Amino acid sequence: MAGFCRECEAILPEKGGDGRCPHCRSPRLLVHAELHELAIGHIDCDAFYAAVEKRDRPDLRDKPLIIGGGHRGVVSTACYIARLSGVRSAMPMFQARKLCPEAVVLPPDMEKYRQAGRQIRQLMGELTPLVEPISIDEAFLDLTGTESLHRMSPARSLNRLARRIESEIGVTVSVGLSHNKFLAKLASDLDKPRGFSIIGRTETLSFLAPRPVGQIWGIGRVSREALARDGIVTMAQVQEMPLDYLVERFGQMGTHIWHLSRGLDARRVEPDSAAKSISAETTFDRDIADLSSLAAELWPLCEKVAERLKAATLAGGVVHIKLKTAGFRLITRQSRLSAPTQLAETIYRAGHALLEKEAKGDWFRLIGIGIDALQDPRDADPIDLGDPDSQRRRKVEEAMDSVRAKLGHDAIIKGRSLKPNR
Amino acid sequence: MKLTIERTLLLKALGHVQSVVERRNTIPILSNVLAEAKDGQLGLTATDMDLAVVEKVAADITAPGAATVPAHTLYDIVRKLPEGAQVQIELAADGQQVTVKAGRSRFALATLPKEDFPAIHAGDLPHKFPLSAADLKGLIDRTKFAISTEETRYYLNGIYMHAYAAGKQTSLRAVATDGHRLARVEMPLPEGAEGIPGVIVPRKMVNEVRKLIEDFDGAIDVSLSDSRIRFAFADIVLTSKLIDGSFPDYQRVIPTANDKILEVDRKEFRDAVDRVSTISSEKSRAVKLSLKPGILTLSATSAENGSASEELEVKYDGQAMEIGFNSKYLLDVADEIEGDGLELKLADSVAPTLLRDMADAQALYVLMPMRV
Numbered sequence: 001m002a003g004f005c006r007e008c009e010a011i012l013p014e015k016g017g018d019g020r021c022p023h024c025r026s027p028r029l030l031v032h033a034e035l036h037e038l039a040i041g042h043i044d045c046d047a048f049y050a051a052v053e054k055r056d057r058p059d060l061r062d063k064p065l066i067i068g069g070g071h072r073g074v075v076s077t078a079c080y081i082a083r084l085s086g087v088r089s090a091m092p093m094f095q096a097r098k099l100c101p102e103a104v105v106l107p108p109d110m111e112k113y114r115q116a117g118r119q120i121r122q123l124m125g126e127l128t129p130l131v132e133p134i135s136i137d138e139a140f141l142d143l144t145g146t147e148s149l150h151r152m153s154p155a156r157s158l159n160r161l162a163r164r165i166e167s168e169i170g171v172t173v174s175v176g177l178s179h180n181k182f183l184a185k186l187a188s189d190l191d192k193p194r195g196f197s198i199i200g201r202t203e204t205l206s207f208l209a210p211r212p213v214g215q216i217w218g219i220g221r222v223s224r225e226a227l228a229r230d231g232i233v234t235m236a237q238v239q240e241m242p243l244d245y246l247v248e249r250f251g252q253m254g255t256h257i258w259h260l261s262r263g264l265d266a267r268r269v270e271p272d273s274a275a276k277s278i279s280a281e282t283t284f285d286r287d288i289a290d291l292s293s294l295a296a297e298l299w300p301l302c303e304k305v306a307e308r309l310k311a312a313t314l315a316g317g318v319v320h321i322k323l324k325t326a327g328f329r330l331i332t333r334q335s336r337l338s339a340p341t342q343l344a345e346t347i348y349r350a351g352h353a354l355l356e357k358e359a360k361g362d363w364f365r366l367i368g369i370g371i372d373a374l375q376d377p378r379d380a381d382p383i384d385l386g387d388p389d390s391q392r393r394r395k396v397e398e399a400m401d402s403v404r405a406k407l408g409h410d411a412i413i414k415g416r417s418l419k420p421n422r
Numbered sequence: 423m424k425l426t427i428e429r430t431l432l433l434k435a436l437g438h439v440q441s442v443v444e445r446r447n448t449i450p451i452l453s454n455v456l457a458e459a460k461d462g463q464l465g466l467t468a469t470d471m472d473l474a475v476v477e478k479v480a481a482d483i484t485a486p487g488a489a490t491v492p493a494h495t496l497y498d499i500v501r502k503l504p505e506g507a508q509v510q511i512e513l514a515a516d517g518q519q520v521t522v523k524a525g526r527s528r529f530a531l532a533t534l535p536k537e538d539f540p541a542i543h544a545g546d547l548p549h550k551f552p553l554s555a556a557d558l559k560g561l562i563d564r565t566k567f568a569i570s571t572e573e574t575r576y577y578l579n580g581i582y583m584h585a586y587a588a589g590k591q592t593s594l595r596a597v598a599t600d601g602h603r604l605a606r607v608e609m610p611l612p613e614g615a616e617g618i619p620g621v622i623v624p625r626k627m628v629n630e631v632r633k634l635i636e637d638f639d640g641a642i643d644v645s646l647s648d649s650r651i652r653f654a655f656a657d658i659v660l661t662s663k664l665i666d667g668s669f670p671d672y673q674r675v676i677p678t679a680n681d682k683i684l685e686v687d688r689k690e691f692r693d694a695v696d697r698v699s700t701i702s703s704e705k706s707r708a709v710k711l712s713l714k715p716g717i718l719t720l721s722a723t724s725a726e727n728g729s730a731s732e733e734l735e736v737k738y739d740g741q742a743m744e745i746g747f748n749s750k751y752l753l754d755v756a757d758e759i760e761g762d763g764l765e766l767k768l769a770d771s772v773a774p775t776l777l778r779d780m781a782d783a784q785a786l787y788v789l790m791p792m793r794v
Contacts, residue, residue, distance in 0.1 A: 386601035
C-alpha cells in the first residue's frame with residue numbers, strides 16, 4: 001500500500017515496516033490503498049480560537065484554556081486540555097467553570113482570529129484556486145489536476161500545507177481526504193487534533209453503514225426525528241432501501257439521504273462562493289429588554305454590515321433581524337426594501353421597524369442583523385419619491401465614509417452611537 | 423322583524439355593502455350584515471371595523487326590527503333568485519333564525535345577536551364640504567394607481583388629501599406615491615374645505631367609494647375629522663378610519679428645474695409603448711426612450727424574447743439623450759390623460775421626470791427612471 005511519513009515526507013516501502021518511519025522514526029505515517037488517487041480535501045483547524053491564543057501566550061500552553069463571553073454566555077472554544085475535563089463548545093460558562101475550575105478564560109478576540117484565518121486561506125490558495133471556505137477556520141479544497149503542478153499527489157500537498165500552517169501560522173489542523181465533500185468533512189473529524197484521515201472509494205459504503213443518519217449533511221433534528229419515526233437510525237438501513245421508496249416516503253429528503261448514505265455527493269467545491277447574505281450579531285453582557293437599548297446595540301451592527309457590503313461592492317434587498325430571548329428562543333424577522341441598499345442608515349431603519357414589533361418586554365441575550373438578496377449596487381439607493389430625505393441621508397453616509405477612509409472608523413460617528421453613561 | 427322587498431333593489435344594495443365584508447374573518451359577527459327595518463326602509467350595514475357602509479333602501483315593513491345575517495350568503499341567495507321576485511325576510515320569534523322566502527324558495531339563515539354588531543362611532547366630524555362625484559372620480563382615478571402596497575410604509579397606502587394655498591389660490595390636492603412614481607391632482611378648494619387637516623384616505627376606502635359612485639353624478643357630502651372621513655350620497659354613507667401617519671413632504675421630490683421638454687401625441691405614444699414593451703422582460707418591463715431633435719425612438723430588449731423598436735415624430739429640440747422607464751408606469755399615466763398631448767420634462771437619465779396633460783394643468787405625475 002502507498003504511504004508516506006507525515007513528518008519527513010519520506011515515501012514508505014510498499015511492504016514491511018514496524019509502524020515507524022524508516023528515516024525519522026516518526027509514528028505519524030499515512031498509508032492507504034487510494035492515497036494518491038483522492039483529491040477532495042477538508043481542512044479544519046483544531047480548537048482554533050484557543051490555539052491562536054496559546055500561540056500568542058506561550059505561558060498558557062499547558063493550561064486548560066476556554067474562550068468564551070464576558071459576564072456569562074457560552075464557551076465558544078475550549079482547548080484540548082480543557083476538553084479532557086468535559087468542557088465543550090456552546091456549553092454555558094458556569095458549567096464549564098464547574099467542570100474545569102483551573103481553566104484560564106479569555107474573551108474572544110475575533111479580529112485576531114479572522115486575521116489568522118485569512119493567512120491560512122492564503123496558504124490554501126497557493127495550492128489550488130478551488131478553495132471553498134465554510135467558516136473562519138474550515139475549508140474544502142479541490143486538488144484535482146494539481147499533481148503535475150506541485151509534482152506531488154493531493155495527499156502529499158495537503159500534508160505539506162498542514163505542516164506549513166503549523167510552522168508559519170502556529171496552529172494545528174486536521175485534514176480529511178476523500179472523493180467528495182461529504183466524506184472529506186467526515187474524515188477530517190475522525191482523528192482530531194493534528195489528524196489526517198482518508199476515506200477511499202472501496203470502503204465508502206462500509207465506513208458509512210454504522211453511522212447515524214444525523215451525520216448526513218443537511219439532516220437536522222426535525223428530519224432525524226422524522227426518519228426515526230420510520231425506524232431509520234443508521235445509514236446502513238438507508239443503504240438497503242430502494243430510492244423509489246425513500247422518495248415516496250420523504251420526497252426530496254429521500255433522494256438526498258439515499259445518495260449521501262451511499263457516499264454519493266455531487267456538490268462541487270465552489271471557490272469563494274459569492275456570499276448569499278452579510279450579517280453581524282452580538283451577544284449582550286447582560287440581557288436587554290427595552291427598545292432603545294436594543295436599538296443602540298443594533299446600530300453598530302448595521303454599520304458593520306454596510307461596511308462589508310460596500311467593501312464587496314454589493315447591495316442588498318432584504319433586511320433580516322435575529323433575536324435570541326433569555327430562554328434561548330430564536331426569533332427571525334425580515335422585510336423587503338423598496339429598493340436595494342448599501343447604507344447603514346437604511347438597514348438600520350428597516351431593522352428598527354422589525355425590532356419595534358418584537359421588543360414588547362421580552363428579555364433578549366442576542367441581537368443580529370443581516371441583509372440578503374445581494375446584487376450589483378448599480379440600482380442601490382435610488383431617489384425615493386416616498387422619502388424626500390433619502391438622498392440627504394445617502395449623502396451624509398457617503399461623506400462619513402470618505403472621512404473614515406482617510407482618518408479611520410472612529411473619526412466620525414453618528415450621535416446614536418454615543419451611549420449614555422450607565 | 424318582517425319585511426318584503428323587491429329583489430333588484432335588495433341585490434343592488436347588498437352588492438354595495440357586501441364588498442366591505444372581508445372573506446376571512448376572525449370575528450364572526452364581521453361576516454354578517456346588519457339589517458334594520460323601520461319607517462318604510464331597510465337599512466343594511468357592513469363593516470370591517472376600519473370601514474363601514476350603510477345603505478338604505480325602500481321596503482314594505484310588516485314588523486320593524488333588526489337582525490344580522492351572513493353577508494356573502496345572503497348576497498349569493500338574492501343574486502340567484504329570479505328577476506322580479508319579491509323577497510320576504512323575517513326574523514323568527516325565538517330570534518335564532520332569519521328566513522328568506524321568494525316564490526317557492528325558502529332559506530333559513532343562522533343569525534347572530536344584533537347587539538353584538540359593532541356600532542359605528544365616527545365621533546365628531548367637524549369639517550364638512552360638498553364635492554361633485556365627477557370631481558371625486560377625477561381625484562381618485564388620477565392618483566389611485568400610484569398608491570403603495572408596501573406594508574412597512576403604511577402611510578403611503580392611501581391617497582393624501584389636503585388643502586393647499588399658493589398666494590390667493592387655494593386648492594384641494596390629492597397625492598399618492600409608491601416611491602417610484604407620484605401623482606398629484608388638484609382642484610379648486612370646495613367651499614367649507616378651508617382649514618381641513620391633511621388626511622390619508624386608505625386604499626380600501628378609495629376603492630369602495632370609487633365603485634359606489636361609478637353611476638352617480640350628484641354631489642357628495644364629505645365630512646372629516648383628523649381620524650375619520652365620511653362620504654354620504656344618495657342613500658349610502660361610507661365611513662372610514664384614516665391612516666394614522668404623516669405623509670412625506672412630497673413637494674420636495676417634484677423636480678422644478680427639468681429643462682428638456684418632450685411633447686408627444688398621447689395615443690401614439692401610449693400605443694407605441696404598449697407594443698414595444700411586449701418584448702420587455704416580465705420582471706423589469708423596461709422600455710428605453712432615445713431622444714433626438716424631432717424623433718423619439720422607443721426600444722426594448724430582453725435576453726429571452728429578442729428586441730423591438732419604434733420611432734415616433736415628436737416635438738423635442740433638446741440634447742440627444744436616453745432614459746429608461748417601467749412601461750407599466752408610462753401606460754398608467756398615459757391612460758389617465760384625457761387630452762391629446764402629453765408633455766415630459768426631463769433632466770437626465772437618472773433624475774425624476776415630470777409628466778403632464780398638456781390640456782390640463784390640474785394633474786402632474788413624477789416618474790423615476792430605471793437603468794436600461
